[in-house]
Amino acid sequence: AQTVTQSQPEMSVQEAETVTLSCTYDTSESDYYLFWYKQPPSRQMILVIRQEAYKQQNATENRFSVNFQKAAKSFSLKISDSQLGDAAMYFCAYRIPAYDKVIFGPGTSLSVIP
């Protein structure tokens, strides 16, 4: 079965601190792509970061970075120097080229405390 698990339904972080959102996935495919999306209250889903499974180097995008552990099928997102604008729902997702759909996790609601 193709599934994505985000074990933390809600998380909170102090402004300027660092927070890590966890994600695990299940697939028997070797070629796939992983994503983190952010959905603020405005409800538009925004791509935060992308990782190719064949790359061992973890992706980074400014204050956002991932810890990709392929063998463990783990793909966590680290947000450094958290800002109020980071408050949103975060979805972990993966896409397998052989299948024309993206599988999303249930999401983690992140609150940022001033």
Added chain:
Amino acid sequence: KAGVTQTPRYLIKTRGQQVTLSCSPISGHRSVSWYQQTPGQGLQFLFEYFSETQRNKGNFPGRFSGRQFSNSRSEMNVSTLELGDSALYLCASSLRGDSSPLHFGNGTRLTVT
């Protein structure tokens, strides 16, 4: 470059009616996907179109259908609406539809009464 445009943003329908939602992808994007988002079920894949062909379909009843036009614009239709169809319907486009990331619209909030 303009983003993904979904119309309308809000819709209220009654049970038994049918509804059509529209999605205009980013210029140059040939793949369009549709997702249903509800608090209980999260994001559920509905279907994906590439060059006017449906390439994959999620586990939804036949009341849910879609199509894609030659200009890559897509429509989604739901017939015989049920209360459980109330949801946020998100459209996403991507360049090629394989490894390309999805770019989402603002969604259409459908309420069925």
